[in-house]
Each structure stands twice: as C-alpha cells, then as structure tokens.
Amino acid sequence: MKTLTSINPVFVIVVVMVGAIPLLLSGTEINPVLLIASLMVAATPLLIAAIGELVVEKAGVLNLGVEGMMIVGAIAGFAISVETGSALVGALAAIVAGALLSLLFAFLTQFALANQVASGLALTLFGLGLSALMGQSYxxxxxxxxAKLDLPVISDLPVVGPILFSHDPILYVGIGLCAAVWGLLKFSRAGLVLRAVGENHDAAHALGYHVIRVRVLAIMFGGACAGLGGAYISLIRVPQWTEGMTAGIGWIALALVVFASWKPWRVLLGAYLFGGINVLQLNLQAAGIAIPVEYLAMSPYLITILVLVIMSADKSGAPASLGRSFHASQ
Amino acid sequence: MIYLEKRPQPSRSLSLLTPVYAVIITMIAGGLLFAALGKNPVEAIRTIFWDPLFGQYAFYYRPQLLVKGGPLVLIAIGLSLGFRAGIWNIGAEGQYIFGAICGAGVALALYPMDAFFIFPLMILAGALGGWAWAMIPAVLKVKFGTNEILVSLMLVYVADQLLAKMSLGLMKNPEGFGFPGSRNLQEYPSAHNAELIAGTGMHWGVVFAFIAVIFAYVLLNKHILGFNIRLTGEAPRAASFSGVKPSRLILFCLGMSGALAGLAGMFEVSGPSGQVNIDFAAGYGFTAIIVAFLGRLHPVGILLAGLLMALTYIGGDIAESQLGLPSAAIQVFQGMLLFFLLALDLLTNFRVRFKSGAAA
Structure with a gap:
C-alpha cells in the first residue's frame, strides 16, 4: 500500500500528459522526433537548476533566489561569450557568476542568520536588477x-540520431549531473554528511560535522548550477539576451524539487515533462490552433500549480531541517 | 576571534535603527555602483534623494510621492500581516493585476453610463478580484498543504498573460485605432480616480492606504486576531496550544493582502495609469516586499518605507533623464537595500563579541 500511495500521483501525471500529446498533435504538422529533441533542450535549464536546488535543500537550506541566480548566469554567460567568442568560456563564467551571487545568500543566511525566505527573495530581486543593468549593451x-555533438554515422541515424546523439555538450552535462548527484547522495560519505546536516543539524553538529561549511558549499553548488542553467537559456535555448528572459523558470525549478520529492531521478523526469509542455505549447502557438496564444502561454504555470497540488500530499521526502537556521549556541 | 552571542531579547533601539543604517549603507554602496557606471556618485545620490523633494522642480515631483507611495504602502500593509505569521504571499503583483482587471472591467462594462455608484462598485470589484486571486494559494494551502510561495508566484505569470489577453481582446478600446489597451478611464468621469486635492497627488488610493495603515495598527495592537498573527509568527507551538487555527489565519492573511493589492491595482488603473494595457504592471507587487521588510512589518514603519521607496522611483526617473543613469540601476539599488537590511538584522538579535582564544 505504501509504495502505491507514493508512486500513484507521479504515475498518473505522467500517463495523463503523455496520453494527451497525440491528441493535441493530431491535425497539426508537428514532427514528433524534432519535438522530443527540442523538449530535451527546453528541459535542460530546468533540470540543471533544479538539481542544484535539490542539493541545497538536501542540506536543509531553502534558497528562493534560483530565478535571480539564473538570470545573472544568463547575462554573465552571454556577455563573456560575446566578448571572448567562445560559448564554453561563457558557460564557465556563468557558473562562477551564479556561485558568487549565491555566496551573498550564504553570508546572509549562514553567518548573519537572516530569514531564508526573505534572503532568497532579496537575491531574486537583486539578480533581476543586476542582470538588466549588465545586459543593456547586449x-x-x-x-x-x-558546437554540437557530431559522431560519424551514429548522429545521422534516423529517430535515434537527432534525439540522443546530436545535442550540445551542456545537455549531456545536465544528465550526467543528475546521475552524479544521485550517486553521491546515495552511496558516498559526503552525501551522507550532507543529508545528515539537512535532516538534523543539531545531531550533525554534535557528531562533529561543520554544519555551516557543508551548507555554504551546498549553496555554492546550487548557485553554480543555477548560473549554468541560466546561461543555457541565453546561449543555446533562445539564443539571445532579453531582460527578464528566464520568465519564472527558476521558480518552476523550485516547484520541480517538490514534485520530485527530493529525488534526483524524478527531477529528470519532471524536467522533461515540463520541457515537453513548454515545447508543445510553443508548437501549438506556431501551428495556430484555436486556443489563444496567451492561454497557451499560461499553461506551464497552471500545470506547475496543478502538479504541486497533487504532489503536496506527500512530504515524506522533505529534509527535516529545511529552512531552519543553525547557530552553535542554540 | 569574533563570535556572536544571542541576546535574551531582541534589541528594541537597534530594531528601529537598522533600517536607517541600511539606507545609509545602501546610499554609500549605491554611490560606488553609480561611480562604477561613470556617473558622479554625489550628484547621483543628490538627484535621487534630494531633488524630488527640495530641488528646483520639486513642486512637480512632490505629488508623485503620494501617487507612487500609495500603492506600495497599500500592498505592503497586506503583505506584512502574512509575513508576521510566516505566511508568504509573494504574488501580490498578480493580485494587483487581477484587481485592476476586475475594477476596470466593471467600468468598461457600464461605459458610457453616468452614475455615482460606478466608482464604489469598481472599488468593490477590485478588492474582490485581488481577494479571489489570493484565495487560490490560500485554499490550496489549507486543503492540500501546497506551498503558497510557489503558487502565488506562478499566478503572477498567469495574471500577466491574462492582462495581455484582456488588453488585446475583450477590453480593447473599440475606438483605439487597433492599438492595444482599453479605453482611458481618465476620460470617463464616473470611473476616474481623480486627484482629490489638485496638485497634491492625493487620490482615493492614497486615502485607502492611510486607512489601511490605521486599520493594521489597531488590528495588530488591539485585536485578538492581530495578537494571534504575531503569536503564530514568533512562537508557532505556543499559538497552536492556545487554540489558534492556522487555516483560518492563512485564509485571513492571504485574503487580506490580496484584497489590498487588488485595491491598489484598481486605483492605479482608474487613476494614474488610466487604462488596462500590456505594460500596466510596474512591479509594485515585488517592490512592496522590500517596503514591508524595510518598515519592519510595522504599519507606521511601512508608511515611511513606502514613501522612501517612492522617492527612489521618482529620483531614479530624474536621474535617468538628467544623468543618463540606467533605470535598472535603481532596481539594483532597491535590491541592495533589502540585502543590507537583512544583514544588519543580525545586530538586533545577536551581540557581536570580540575575544581572544577559545570561543563558545
């Protein structure tokens, strides 16, 4: 019974969404292979940012600044790419920018012991302003x-080629990251310490672990991931710079962590589902079906709410110390 | 060795002083930022904080203080009730938009009728619209335990799309030569939220903002509901033992903040802005979060913080036109203010000690 209740909602969501796709596609001229390839691209920023936030939340910290770090990563990656002429250098710069910005949050919440919700919001508001300022001339x-992956023969295979073997390197990094985080959390000693800090920081402190140090590192990892996710939007997904271009993807990434019950593989599943919804609604907009564009554009946000409602019954995966400040005197 | 010692009681004087310190430090840091952008920092700070109040053209800018401060205070008062109880409505922007759509919808439906009851009806519709938009996260939280932060925020994007749809579709001005946007309510006397005293910027929204400040003050200090809100925020366990029902508090706080945000949107669309249009949302709902914190979640503090924040908006506009300071710089400035405020809050709850050798 236990497994039934914990799997059911996710299963239902997946079946309903996958089932709805052929229905929506009938009558339009959308190529399903290209659709899947582009949904992987659409899902990647979400996947990378959500994996980062998952690690942060596993350490017991709720960072609501994902959106801010993503947009700063987006402009930092964009600007450095344009200046150096290398998209890879840009992506590295975005990682650094995201991590640096997250240090501000780490200082506020871990050393100044400020409220995590307020600090995360501050980070988002600040990041949106900063990115607009930095991006003016871009x-x-x-x-x-x-450069995209181009293997001889394999990348040219029908169906499998475009879906699996001809993407940009960061897309594969995202999937690899997901696997690595899963493995580290589950099997490594570092993952165990991280989870201990997130579940019960007082006990972890009593055992001699450096709660603050672990959390700061986790926050920086989250920031780096959010930065990379943001750069993926401005460098590959769109690719150009417009103010506020992350358009809530950082917030959807936060929702995704809840959807995934703090499990890395479910983050992957969830990111691909949301990516699918987004690509589908964009394709339907282009195909000119009867639903007005604005209502289609609303759908990812409405579906996020719907998914949150379905998933919020199951809070068993949430780290017990999530959102609580730690100070050794308490 | 520097270490922190928890104060038995948060310091009262520091709690009042930290916002002032935060503003001063933000001015210094902002000055550095403006210098980095190649502007004279002293001139920039003076343009933002001094010129709108006492400069040569201050008579023109001073009314703007109330026009911009009114919605900020109105929204922030509502948000502060929830923030005090640990209920995080961060989607006030969406409630603001939906309130404006509902309020304007009433006026546009009755156009061109001329009657005294139209404006009160619009006020009601605006408040109800904002309330209803906020009830979505409230009911979902009470019924299903859904996170209100994420739901209320998602609804901002939904409201944004709805606003676009309305200004391009249903509410589009039939005599507007195909341009997006509704009829201008400023040209419809029965629906126009006009200045009450010419040249002051005082309109009905500002009046409601003052009423909200007084209402919130009385609620928090003299009423059991206000006491329960504070209790839930400061000692949730004690609150549940004393029989406070969290679900009722959630419905009240979210509903109230939604209604006030909806009112702010309605007064804006029928007054200073005038029409439902794609670019109607100006971010008041998000800036109000900063206002609420800067005002220490206290009604009087919020009033002062709202005016200060309005000043940065006006000053930012002047600095943009006169010094060529990018408008995003003001956004960064406002974000920095919240950062410094949160960081300095440490001093109210902890004492910084210096000691050599082993620390606690």
Missing part, C-alpha cells in the same frame, strides 16, 4: 554558437 546581439 540586446539584439547573437552569441557565438556552441
């Missing part, structure tokens, strides 16, 4: 392209 420019 509007309307095209960034250098990132």
């Amino acid at each position: 509007v309307g420019i095209r960034p250098p392209a990132m």
